[in-house]
Amino acid sequence: METVTFGGDNPQPRFGHTICMIAPNKIALFGGAVGDTGRYTITGDVYIGDVTQRKWKRIEASGSVPTNRAAHQALAIELNQMIIFGGAVGGGGLADDNLFVFELRDDTGTWVTVPVIGTTPGRRYGHTMVLIKPYLIVFGGNTGQEPVNDVWSFNLEKSPYSWSKLECPSELPSVRVYHSAALCNTGSANGMMVTFGGRTSDQSALNDAWGLRRHRDGRWDWVRAPYKNQNEIPVQRYQHSTLFLGTLMLVIGGRSNQVGDTLPFEIYDTETSDWYKFQSIQRFRHSSWLVDQFLYLHGGFDSDQPNIPTECILRLDLNKRFAQTPQLFRQLNTVRNDNTFMESFNPRVPPNSSNNNTQDQFRRTNQQNQQRNQQTQQQIRVSSANNKNIRLANQALVAMVYGPEEDITNQVKKVPIDKLQDEHRKLGAGFQDPNSQNKSQFVEQMLAPFIQNLLLPKDYQSIPPNSNLMTGIRKDSIIKLCDEVQRILEKEPIVLRLRRPIKIYGNLNGQYLDLMRFFDHFKAPYDNLYNGDIDSQDYLFLGDYVDRGTRSLEIILLLFTLKVKYGDQIHLLRGHHEDPKINKIFGFADECYLKYAEDINDPNSIYQRINRVFQYMPLAAVIEDKIFCVHGGIGQTIRTIDEIELIQKPLQIIHDPVTYQQKIALELLWSDPCLNEDEQENQPNVERDLFQNKSIIRFGNNRINKFLQENNLNMIIRSHEPTNEGFEKLNNSVITIFSCSDYGNCGNKGAILSITKRGDIIPKVIPTANIINEARWLNLEEPAQRTQGFVKYVDINNDELQQRRRPFTPSRSKKIGSQKQFK
Numbered sequence: 001m002e003t004v005t006f007g008g009d010n011p012q013p014r015f016g017h018t019i020c021m022i023a024p025n026k027i028a029l030f031g032g033a034v035g036d037t038g039r040y041t042i043t044g045d046v047y048i049g050d051v052t053q054r055k056w057k058r059i060e061a062s063g064s065v066p067t068n069r070a071a072h073q074a075l076a077i078e079l080n081q082m083i084i085f086g087g088a089v090g091g092g093g094l095a096d097d098n099l100f101v102f103e104l105r106d107d108t109g110t111w112v113t114v115p116v117i118g119t120t121p122g123r124r125y126g127h128t129m130v131l132i133k134p135y136l137i138v139f140g141g142n143t144g145q146e147p148v149n150d151v152w153s154f155n156l157e158k159s160p161y162s163w164s165k166l167e168c169p170s171e172l173p174s175v176r177v178y179h180s181a182a183l184c185n186t187g188s189a190n191g192m193m194v195t196f197g198g199r200t201s202d203q204s205a206l207n208d209a210w211g212l213r214r215h216r217d218g219r220w221d222w223v224r225a226p227y228k229n230q231n232e233i234p235v236q237r238y239q240h241s242t243l244f245l246g247t248l249m250l251v252i253g254g255r256s257n258q259v260g261d262t263l264p265f266e267i268y269d270t271e272t273s274d275w276y277k278f279q280s281i282q283r284f285r286h287s288s289w290l291v292d293q294f295l296y297l298h299g300g301f302d303s304d305q306p307n308i309p310t311e312c313i314l315r316l317d318l319n320k321r322f323a324q325t326p327q328l329f330r331q332l333n334t335v336r337n338d339n340t341f342m343e344s345f346n347p348r349v350p351p352n353s354s355n356n357n358t359q360d361q362f363r364r365t366n367q368q369n370q371q372r373n374q375q376t377q378q379q380i381r382v383s384s385a386n387n388k389n390i391r392l393a394n395q396a397l398v399a400m401v402y403g404p405e406e407d408i409t410n411q412v413k414k415v416p417i418d419k420l421q422d423e424h425r426k427l428g429a430g431f432q433d434p435n436s437q438n439k440s441q442f443v444e445q446m447l448a449p450f451i452q453n454l455l456l457p458k459d460y461q462s463i464p465p466n467s468n469l470m471t472g473i474r475k476d477s478i479i480k481l482c483d484e485v486q487r488i489l490e491k492e493p494i495v496l497r498l499r500r501p502i503k504i505y506g507n508l509n510g511q512y513l514d515l516m517r518f519f520d521h522f523k524a525p526y527d528n529l530y531n532g533d534i535d536s537q538d539y540l541f542l543g544d545y546v547d548r549g550t551r552s553l554e555i556i557l558l559l560f561t562l563k564v565k566y567g568d569q570i571h572l573l574r575g576h577h578e579d580p581k582i583n584k585i586f587g588f589a590d591e592c593y594l595k596y597a598e599d600i601n602d603p604n605s606i607y608q609r610i611n612r613v614f615q616y617m618p619l620a621a622v623i624e625d626k627i628f629c630v631h632g633g634i635g636q637t638i639r640t641i642d643e644i645e646l647i648q649k650p651l652q653i654i655h656d657p658v659t660y661q662q663k664i665a666l667e668l669l670w671s672d673p674c675l676n677e678d679e680q681e682n683q684p685n686v687e688r689d690l691f692q693n694k695s696i697i698r699f700g701n702n703r704i705n706k707f708l709q710e711n712n713l714n715m716i717i718r719s720h721e722p723t724n725e726g727f728e729k730l731n732n733s734v735i736t737i738f739s740c741s742d743y744g745n746c747g748n749k750g751a752i753l754s755i756t757k758r759g760d761i762i763p764k765v766i767p768t769a770n771i772i773n774e775a776r777w778l779n780l781e782e783p784a785q786r787t788q789g790f791v792k793y794v795d796i797n798n799d800e801l802q803q804r805r806r807p808f809t810p811s812r813s814k815k816i817g818s819q820k821q822f823k
Helices: 326-336 339-345 357-375 441-454 475-491 512-522 552-565 588-596 606-614 660-670 701-710 788-794 798-804
Strands: 002-004 018-023 026-030 033-036 039-042 046-050 055-058 061-063 073-078 081-085 088-090 099-105 108-114 128-132 135-142 147-155 161-165 180-184 192-196 209-214 220-224 241-245 248-252 265-269 274-278 287-291 294-298 313-317 495-498 502-505 538-541 570-572 620-623 627-630 697-699 715-718 727-730 734-737 750-755 761-766
Touching: 018 081, 018 287, 026 073, 026 081, 026 099, 039 088, 073 128, 081 135, 128 180, 128 192, 135 192, 135 209, 180 241, 180 248, 192 241, 192 248, 241 287, 248 294, 248 326, 265 326, 274 326, 441 475, 441 552, 475 552, 475 606, 495 538, 502 512, 512 552, 512 750, 512 761, 552 570, 552 588, 552 606, 588 606, 588 788, 701 715, 734 750
Parallel strands: 018 073, 061 108, 495 620, 502 538, 538 570, 627 715, 715 734
Antiparallel strands: 002 313, 018 026, 026 046, 033 039, 046 055, 073 081, 081 099, 099 108, 128 135, 135 147, 147 161, 180 192, 192 209, 209 220, 241 248, 248 265, 265 274, 287 294, 294 313, 502 750, 620 627, 727 734, 750 761
């Protein structure tokens, strides 16, 4: 084993990266984590290495650049092209589930996102990916909740592109993460993906090998690899790598369950089922590749410095290593004389062609699908933030202190206190937050006071009654937060496309303590090891964050903070109270004045700035193309979801609508379903017609069924009305969810909905709040009796004063039983 020195733009020492051969003697490195002693940062670098000249070059890539990631997978699909999938982004998050293709041309790189329709494998890390042409095969890994053993195929030559989950009737490998897989291209295992080792659900290392093959009739099945000599079985390991050399599977490096264990370099002969052991190669979380008879290793950790990644490149001459083992030496020479096999892992230009036709065809197909993607965005899994990637409810939980000995599989792992001391800051040891990789330290520091003062799911009960939590947050910090969240919302479509698993929150109406109760009992959107689940859940809020309650500022600023921090996982829809015409009347203006003594008419005030952010909030969301989510309802005007997408932002709500889009927007925020399950036709909605424009209705079953049918939907989930039990189901078609309890002291429960990965909809309920001495609801009836400055700054006119005296919206009269789960 010798050390090889490369010149040029040497990559930083790293681990969890990928290296693949994209041309003869040319390798492509992507991603990984850099840093030392637990302070790691995820990267998205691309380096091209010339093995012959021993020189690195850093590539500045353009196009749809993927997010930084580690523990992902990459492989070559054509000359100078590689494709990547999955991985971890740090801070408890996982990379999106898009496929990205990188193409190298004249020392410049271009990234393209492959447009995909239908279900995907979801987010995961520590998986494997192999190309059995034309099928891309993804197997196993960890979804953030658990290791899995599912297998997905993706046909690179068939457009429109889609994933297919393989259902194999044979015995299956156990669930696993950090295993390896490689393609055998010769012998009896020709065309078979062989996977080896890994770590299973109880953290045990594995030493079994399995082969996956596609039959001519299209069936896929698994077969367990036989071991000829049970006295010479391989060592259990994970975070290793495997490569095929003819019929020989090379197992390189890795770790076992025994700390400091020395793992041999092992060879499995797929023809004879024999295992061979050689001197250890002490690397894990590294990358490896083959050129002729030379095995190369780059990066990862070694036994000398197990907490600091290395940049060292090792080269092993397999001729010398196998010289004393005739069976392997003969196999090596056979491989070297087999040009067909060599081309399988060293992509080569066809001998009689100046262009790679397959490559050009793929590029044209991809471009056509991208154009189709732009024309029919509803049919494709797009992101909720300017073609950023949404998460499939499949994320790894990562301790903020993350080293080679820490584990991102175990969600309740005990971490030493000395390593947790800086975890709350999100600026200490560990991977960077998934949505902060390109953010400056300034933004992280800006978020810190909001998190420290407002994200209190375990400490809310100790908050003194009627205390002002905003005293530690300056006005200029709020304005900066609004600027940041508006930049994110500006890029989001007005209709979000989301996936399961996801939690859905209804009205909050300034009930900050109820929000903390939900976060306490049912986990919160942060990366705390014991009570956070942002790694495995998206969060969708259906609006009405402000008004009526006494802590609207706490709610909206906390949600803005979470949106900035977890932009692709926190989704904020607009409610009818996110409108200055309404929230001036019902208390948000009062609260801004009382807590910051500001003139709400000042365009630079907190009140005005937050309301400008509201104009960029999306109006609706669609989950898995089947569940329509909105604050109010579908009204009587809208026909298809496409019509919502024609509405432009920034959006002012017009209460006496003139245009078609104005009417749609108003009805989405204000309409309600009929109270009676048997009501077929639309009905007047006098309670909601605040301004007596007769624009608001209660929609009946005929309207619901027609909308669902025409949009190929199964259900509507909405909020806007309190319910006695916190949630209510109407004819299996509409669910109303209301998350603040005891609304206007009416005694209702609060609830949220949890939609699982399987699609089960599970209500989670909190009882009426038992909060002593806390004034939960504003007294809006007599603003003139407040401080002298109140009238001056808020300036309530007579019409507005009459509206302020309106009673709270009553609970829906329909009652439900003890339902715990919907299908």
